[in-house]
Amino acid sequence: xxxxxxxxxxxxxxxxxxxxxxxxxxxxxxxxxxxxxxxxxxxxxxxxxxxxxxxxxxxxxxxxxxxxxxxxxxxxxxxxxxxxxxxxxxxxxxxxxxxxxxxxxxxxxxxxxxxxxxxxxxxxxxxxxxxxxxxxxxxxxxxxxxxxxxxxxxxxxxxxxxxxxxxxxxxxxxxxxxxxxxxxxxxxxxxxxxxxxxxxxxxxxxxxxxxxxxxxxxxxxxxxxxxxxxxxxxxxxxxxxxxxxxxxxxxxxxxxxxxxxxxxxxxxxxxxxxxxxxxxxxxxxxxxxxxxxxxxxxxxxxxxxxxxxxxxxxxxxxxxxxxxxxxxxxxxxxxxxxxxxxxxxxxxxxxxxxxxxxxxxxxxxxxxxxxxxxxxxxxxxxxxxxxxxxxxxxxxxxxxxxxxxxxxxxxxxxxxxxxxxxxxxxxxxxxxxxxxxxxxxxxxxxxxxxxxxxxxxxxxxxxxxxxxxxxxxxxxxxxxxxxxxxxxxxxxxxxxxxxxxxxxxxxxxxxxxxxxxx
Amino acid sequence: xxxxxxxxxxxxxxxxxxxxxxxxxxxxxxxxxxxxxxxxxxxxxxxxxxxxxxxxxxxxxxxxxxxxxxxxxxxxxxxxxxxxxxxxxxxxxxxxxxxxxxxxxxxxxxxxxxxxxxxxxxxxxxxxxxxxxxxxxxxxxxxxxxxxxxxxxxxxxx
Ligand SMILES: Cc1cc2nc3c(=O)[nH]c(=O)nc-3n(C[C@H](O)[C@H](O)[C@H](O)COP(=O)(O)O)c2cc1C
Ligand code: SF4
Ligand code: FES
Ligand code: FES
Numbered sequence: 001x002x003x004x005x006x007x008x009x010x011x012x013x014x015x016x017x018x019x020x021x022x023x024x025x026x027x028x029x030x031x032x033x034x035x036x037x038x039x040x041x042x043x044x045x046x047x048x049x050x051x052x053x054x055x056x057x058x059x060x061x062x063x064x065x066x067x068x069x070x071x072x073x074x075x076x077x078x079x080x081x082x083x084x085x086x087x088x089x090x091x092x093x094x095x096x097x098x099x100x101x102x103x104x105x106x107x108x109x110x111x112x113x114x115x116x117x118x119x120x121x122x123x124x125x126x127x128x129x130x131x132x133x134x135x136x137x138x139x140x141x142x143x144x145x146x147x148x149x150x151x152x153x154x155x156x157x158x159x160x161x162x163x164x165x166x167x168x169x170x171x172x173x174x175x176x177x178x179x180x181x182x183x184x185x186x187x188x189x190x191x192x193x194x195x196x197x198x199x200x201x202x203x204x205x206x207x208x209x210x211x212x213x214x215x216x217x218x219x220x221x222x223x224x225x226x227x228x229x230x231x232x233x234x235x236x237x238x239x240x241x242x243x244x245x246x247x248x249x250x251x252x253x254x255x256x257x258x259x260x261x262x263x264x265x266x267x268x269x270x271x272x273x274x275x276x277x278x279x280x281x282x283x284x285x286x287x288x289x290x291x292x293x294x295x296x297x298x299x300x301x302x303x304x305x306x307x308x309x310x311x312x313x314x315x316x317x318x319x320x321x322x323x324x325x326x327x328x329x330x331x332x333x334x335x336x337x338x339x340x341x342x343x344x345x346x347x348x349x350x351x352x353x354x355x356x357x358x359x360x361x362x363x364x365x366x367x368x369x370x371x372x373x374x375x376x377x378x379x380x381x382x383x384x385x386x387x388x389x390x391x392x393x394x395x396x397x398x399x400x401x402x403x404x405x406x407x408x409x410x411x412x413x414x415x416x417x418x419x420x421x422x423x424x425x426x427x428x429x430x431x432x433x434x435x436x437x438x439x440x441x442x443x444x445x446x447x448x449x450x451x452x453x454x455x456x457x458x459x460x461x462x463x464x465x466x467x468x469x470x471x472x473x474x475x476x477x478x479x480x481x482x483x484x485x486x487x488x489x490x491x492x493x494x495x496x497x498x499x500x501x502x503x504x505x506x507x508x509x510x511x512x513x514x515x516x517x518x
Numbered sequence: 519x520x521x522x523x524x525x526x527x528x529x530x531x532x533x534x535x536x537x538x539x540x541x542x543x544x545x546x547x548x549x550x551x552x553x554x555x556x557x558x559x560x561x562x563x564x565x566x567x568x569x570x571x572x573x574x575x576x577x578x579x580x581x582x583x584x585x586x587x588x589x590x591x592x593x594x595x596x597x598x599x600x601x602x603x604x605x606x607x608x609x610x611x612x613x614x615x616x617x618x619x620x621x622x623x624x625x626x627x628x629x630x631x632x633x634x635x636x637x638x639x640x641x642x643x644x645x646x647x648x649x650x651x652x653x654x655x656x657x658x659x660x661x662x663x664x665x666x667x668x669x670x671x672x673x674x675x676x
Contacts, residue, residue: 348647
């Protein structure tokens with residue numbers, strides 16, 4: 001029996017992986033060869049997807065990108081024996097893109113069979129839960145606190161402090177809510193965890209449940225991620241059968257169960273209180289804080305709400321001890337970040353690395369520059385609410401505080417590259433338009449201001465009173481920043497103002513001296 | 519295209535009943551109705567309100583807040599083209615213009631269409647290194663070019 005790996009990951013499937021499986025099965029049948037196709041997650045380098053891997057005595061040999069029409073010739077050249085071919089990439093883990101990573105959260109992704117509990121355990125799964133059961137709630141919270149883990153959903157709030165608040169809150173019932181709304185353009189790490197290593201997320205949620213005394217969890221997944229929904233639903237069923245969910249999880253004294261809930265195409269439902277409203281069956285209107293979700297969250301009960309990556313980092317921290325995680329990183333940004341290389345970039349994909357790498361290294365060295373081969377003009381970091389950075393700021397290290405100091409944010413670590421054909425006025429306009437489309441409607445600056453912003457930018461584009469209208473945009477951004485309840489209205493000024501500050505020539509203002517001198 | 523069944527209140531009551539015992543059942547119910555019928559007619563509102571013991575206004579509020587809950591019968595085919603930044607950086611604006619011309623329709627969040635195919639925006643599918651991307655009748659497609667888009671449409675409306 002020859003074991004063949006073809007990712008079942010949504011991106012690989014969008015590139016033809018299902019058809020590749022069909023073609024492989026056909027070629028094997030023609031030769032009466034017995035093959036087993038495992039649908040692994042993606043290893044995370046998308047220019048080589050669909051990546052077909054063959055298990056050999058010497059390890060796994062990869063071929064990619066393999067499209068359905070390539071399969072026949074590849075099999076004739078000896079793909080099933082791992083023989084050389086122009087599409088052969090050798091052992092994938094030896095590629096520089098993978099070799100230079102520090103994969104803690106993504107250690108199994110692309111390697112193990114995501115839906116197999118036995119494979120999960122064989123690749124180091126369940127160790128975190130086992131140690132958590134030995135430590136007990138108070139020590140688990142301390143371990144997470146000491147690790148320095150900060151929320152990966154965007155705000156970077158210390159996860160240990162959040163858990164401590166919920167652990168100490170009085171309540172007969174508490175919840176763990178996993179925020180898998182991942183609405184930011186340029187991000188896909190949550191999707192890859194859910195599709196490629198779903199047991200790890202369940203283990204992380206179960207540990208959170210033990211830590212704070214919660215017995216029920218929900219993972220709220222955006223509807224744009226149908227593959228993740230299916231993977232999580234199937235995995236939850238298996239986890240119940242194998243004692244990772246249900247009564248006495250992991251053979252200990254704690255009960256924990258969970259369900260999948262699906263979003264319905266509203267970006268604002270990624271905001272934690274809007275998400276809770278949605279889970280309760282209501283419109284996704286943002287709640288005023290206080291009360292914090294930690295005190296009054298889902299159905300008014302104390303609730304931990306964390307991003308997928310925050311929860312998925314927990315099994316490693318518990319298994320290896322807080323110091324193993326904390327010792328990576330820089331400043332107050334500890335551990336690793338799964339950075340997502342997106343947009344017009346040659347080596348697009350998932351790159352997990354300790355904090356501290358510079359934006360320039362990410363884009364030019366790891367990412368290999370633009371996919372179009374043209375010069376990089378701008379990089380948007382942190383999704384639709386993140387700032388556009390020009391190459392002159394490429395020395396900024398990937399660190400929460402360093403990005404804030406440059407009027408930007410890391411957010412969920414999406415890095416979207418644009419080449420020199422980008423029109424930054426259009427990007428600013430899009431930011432305002434997106435805010436107008438997705439506003440929950442509660443605050444006037446967000447709801448009306450964004451629509452007004454689109455109109456004013458259109459006037460600037462048409463050359464009407466450009467300077468007066470630019471001053472108006474600056475005022476509008478100021479008002480949105482100060483007068484919005486949540487970061488949708490509050491942070492939309494980041495992309496708008498950064499575009500205007502770093503690329504004034506696109507708005508009819510003179511080009512800045514610094515860049516002209518380069 | 520997905521196999522939807524024609525709207526029937528009897529079937530709707532069955533679908534609603536199957537989800538009604540969940541905590542926060544309204545979202546799962548609305549999703550289940552869309553999965554079954556392809557849309558949620560206004561007639562469903564009093565049925566849901568009655569079964570969940572909610573006001574009609576509450577049900578209506580939730581139904582109308584979310585982009586996903588279609589309130590008109592589903593078009594035969596739905597093409598959702600990603601309009602978000604990472605796809606813009608890879609040519610989605612030009613692809614959208616091509617698609618609009620090809621299908622003779624404007625991209626429209628409400629899925630109103632005169633032809634067999636409705637062209638709707640979607641904001642990110644999480645395939646952001648491989649755009650421009652689309653969902654065609656629920657199936658993902660990456661690295662679209664005008665030619666690949668045309669081929670896809672030829673297969674879809676065949
Ligand atoms: C408009 C808006 C959208 C957001 N979208 C997401 C999202 O998709 N996923 C996420 O984890 N956090 C998102 N957040 C941040 C959450 O409000 C919250 O900070 C996060 O879920 C907390 O989890 P963490 O501490 O693990 O990061 C969003 C915030 C805003 C204002
Ligand atoms: S800023 Fe916008 S999205 Fe946020 S609460 Fe106000 S209106 Fe809603
Ligand atoms: S489906 Fe939204 S108005 Fe018709
Ligand atoms: S921006 Fe189009 S898939 Fe993410």
